[in-house]
Amino acid sequence: MYRRVAPDTCTQTDLDAWHAEKYATRSPAQVFLCWCMDGHRVLRLIIPSRPTINLATLSDVLRELGIPVDEGRTSATR
Numbered sequence: 001m002y003r004r005v006a007p008d009t010c011t012q013t014d015l016d017a018w019h020a021e022k023y024a025t026r027s028p029a030q031v032f033l034c035w036c037m038d039g040h041r042v043l044r045l046i047i048p049s050r051p052t053i054n055l056a057t058l059s060d061v062l063r064e065l066g067i068p069v070d071e072g073r074t075s076a077t078r
Helices: 012-021 023-038 058-064 071-077
Strands: none
Touching (some): 012 023
């Protein structure tokens, strides 16, 4: 669903829907949303949060599967 909502008319429902629909842009936009709320440019809203998990590195997964890992090649990506 695509929403066209001006910042000064944005409601909690609009923000919740946007966060649910546009997960990839959620984190970068939080700084902007806080700035808007601090400057009284938008209503004071509750920014939804989603728990994040630390994913294992590829080399960790390969090790668990018993696949040899060339540490010289994978250490640069850590």
